[in-house]
Amino acid sequence: MKTKVRPKLLVIGAAAIILLVLVGVMTTAMRKSKPISPEKIVTAEKGDIARSVVARGKIEPLSKVDIKSKANGIIQALKADVGDLVKEGQILAELDKEDLQAQVREAKATLDGEQANLQAAIAAQARARIEAANPELEFTRRDSKRAKELFDGKIASQQQLDDANRAYEVARNRQDLLDATVQTATAQVEQARARVAAAKASLDRAEETLGYSTIRAPISGIVLVRPTEVGDAVSSILNMGSAATLIMTLGDVSSVYIRGEVDEADVGKAACGQHVRTKVESFPGETFEGVVKRISPMGKDQNNVTTFEVRVTIANPQGKLRANMTANAEIVLEERKNVLLIPESALVYDKDKNPSAQLLDPKAKAGWCKAPLKIGISNGQRTEALAGLKEGDKLVLP
Numbered sequence: 001m002k003t004k005v006r007p008k009l010l011v012i013g014a015a016a017i018i019l020l021v022l023v024g025v026m027t028t029a030m031r032k033s034k035p036i037s038p039e040k041i042v043t044a045e046k047g048d049i050a051r052s053v054v055a056r057g058k059i060e061p062l063s064k065v066d067i068k069s070k071a072n073g074i075i076q077a078l079k080a081d082v083g084d085l086v087k088e089g090q091i092l093a094e095l096d097k098e099d100l101q102a103q104v105r106e107a108k109a110t111l112d113g114e115q116a117n118l119q120a121a122i123a124a125q126a127r128a129r130i131e132a133a134n135p136e137l138e139f140t141r142r143d144s145k146r147a148k149e150l151f152d153g154k155i156a157s158q159q160q161l162d163d164a165n166r167a168y169e170v171a172r173n174r175q176d177l178l179d180a181t182v183q184t185a186t187a188q189v190e191q192a193r194a195r196v197a198a199a200k201a202s203l204d205r206a207e208e209t210l211g212y213s214t215i216r217a218p219i220s221g222i223v224l225v226r227p228t229e230v231g232d233a234v235s236s237i238l239n240m241g242s243a244a245t246l247i248m249t250l251g252d253v254s255s256v257y258i259r260g261e262v263d264e265a266d267v268g269k270a271a272c273g274q275h276v277r278t279k280v281e282s283f284p285g286e287t288f289e290g291v292v293k294r295i296s297p298m299g300k301d302q303n304n305v306t307t308f309e310v311r312v313t314i315a316n317p318q319g320k321l322r323a324n325m326t327a328n329a330e331i332v333l334e335e336r337k338n339v340l341l342i343p344e345s346a347l348v349y350d351k352d353k354n355p356s357a358q359l360l361d362p363k364a365k366a367g368w369c370k371a372p373l374k375i376g377i378s379n380g381q382r383t384e385a386l387a388g389l390k391e392g393d394k395l396v397l398p
Contacts, residue, residue, distance in 0.1 A: 036367045036396055041360060044342050044393040049384055050335040051377045052277075053269055055260025055310045059280070059325040061251030062313065065219055068237040068244045071095060071212035075232050075247075082226050086217045086250065093247055095213035095234060100206070107206040111199035118192035125185035134175050144168040212236075221252040224323055251323055256316045257293070258329050261307040264299055269333050271295070276312045277330045283320060290314035292331060334377050340385045344378060346395045357385075360394035368396040 073095035080092050147164035226248040228234070237244035258278065262270060276290040296309035312329045314321065321327075348356050348370075359371040371393075376384030389395075 036360070040397045042343050042346055042395050042397060044340055044385060044389045044391060044395065046338055046391055047341045047382070048335070048337050049339060049341055049377060049379055049382055050330075051333045051379060052330045053262055053266040053333060055258065055262045055270075055312065055329045055331060057258045057260030057327060057329070059256050059258060059314075059321050059323055059327050061221065061224070061253050061323055062255040062257055063219060063221070063252040064224070065221075065250045067092060067215060067217075067247045067250060069093075069095065069212060069215055069234045069247060070236055070238050071100065071209050071234075072236045072239065073097075073100070073213055073234055075228055075230050075234060078226070078228070078230055080217075080223050080226070080248065082223050084223045086221065086223065088217055088220045090217045091214060092217055093215040093228075095215070097210060097213050100210040100213055104203065104206040104210050107199065107203040111196065111203050114192065114195040114199040118189070118196050121185065121189040121192040125182070125189050128178070128182040128185040131178050131181070134171070134178055136171050136174075140164070140168040140171040215247060217250060219250060219252055221250040221254075222319070223248055224251045225249040253316055253319055253321070253323070256314050256321050256323075258290070258312045258314070258327050260310050260312065260327075260329050262310050262331075264306040264308060267295065267299075267308040267310070270310060270331050275332045275335075276314075277332065278312065278314055278327050279330070280321065280325050280327045282322075282325060286320075288314050288316070288321060290329065336377060336384055339376070340389060340391055341382045342385050342389065342395060343397070344381055344383050346397055347373070347375070347383060348398050357389065358396040358398060359389070360396055 075093055076096045077094040078092070079090070079094070080086050086092065144164040144167070147161045150160070225246075228245065228247050232245070234245045234247065235243070270292060272292050272295060274292045276292060278288040278290050279286070280288070290312045292310060293313045294311040299306045299308045310329075310331070312331075342357060346357050348358065350356070355373045355375050357371050357373055358368040361367065361369040371388050373388035374386040376386050378384070
């Protein structure tokens with residue numbers, strides 16, 4: 001006998017089966033991880049990192065010299081132009097020499113005249129000395145003595161004694177006069193020598209001034225500025241001081257330096273002797289090595305910001321770095337080679353400032369799991385991971 005299945009029971013059974021299927025599908029869906037955008041996935045990689053302070057400033061020659069003349073005149077020739085390399089002692093400019101040469105000839109003629117006067121004075125001195133020898137004085141002295149002896153022996157008269165004494169006194173007076181003449185002649189010789197020395201000094205000065213009309217490079221370097229042209233008047237630095245005419249400016253660019261500014265928050269990290277990597281906009285793919293040479297002991301305020309001047313010297317053997325280029329000098333405080341690095345943005349900190357990262361995990365509900373980290377130095381973009389990750393790990397940016 002067949003049993004009839006009630007339609008109501010069939011409906012209930014079918015509904016139960018459908019419900020079980022739906023529960024299974026939902027459970028499976030809930031266990032799957034949420035999809036993560038590829039843009040939010042980064043990789044832990046090996047690389048180099050440095051902690052640094054950046055000083056921004058201008059490239060300046062290590063030595064710079066303003067070329068000014070010690071002579072007044074008109075520029076007759078210019079031997080170097082802007083950008084030319086010059087050697088120490090090389091002629092840079094020539095002034096008109098006509099007037100200066102005339103001054104030399106005049107000084108030489110004056111010297112010749114004074115030397116002739118000196119020779120005449122020496123001859124007069126020699127004549128005076130010969131005359132001052134005066135043998136007559138000795139003869140008259142003897143005659144006076146003999147007359148005195150004869151007078152004492154009552155052989156000569158008083159008149160004879162007086163005549164002998166008078167002749168002796170006249171000879172003595174004449175001797176005094178001759179001695180005075182010698183002294184005068186000697187003084188005239190000294191005066192003539194002094195005039196010769198003065199004339200010689202004038203000639204030396206004129207010749208030196210003539211030499212100043214040829215302007216030479218005091219250092220080896222490159223011509224940075226040349227504001228003058230042929231025919232321009234030049235005023236002497238000896239007369240005008242700092243207001244004298246600037247002929248050109250030389251700079252030794254075999255070594256250059258940056259006078260950069262460092263914020264007061266970072267200056268305590270910098271020290272003389274630290275390694276520096278410098279970049280300029282003109283050579284974006286190159287780095288120029290340098291060294292911190294000086295840190296100013298006193299800061300300066302500008303717009304309520306205190307900065308300290310830092311000087312960085314850089315070797316420039318190829319002359320690529322030029323004066324007034326803008327440069328960024330990266331002062332390396334600490335550097336690590338071939339270490340594990342992750343983006344700074346991948347770090348997550350808890351309330352106790354402990355760092356961690358979100359390690360990609362497809363099995364996890366969120367698609368990642370928390371990976372506590374031990375970190376090292378950071379350059380603001382990437383951070384050194386000391387422990388908690390390995391090379392190639394995928395991280396999810398928060």
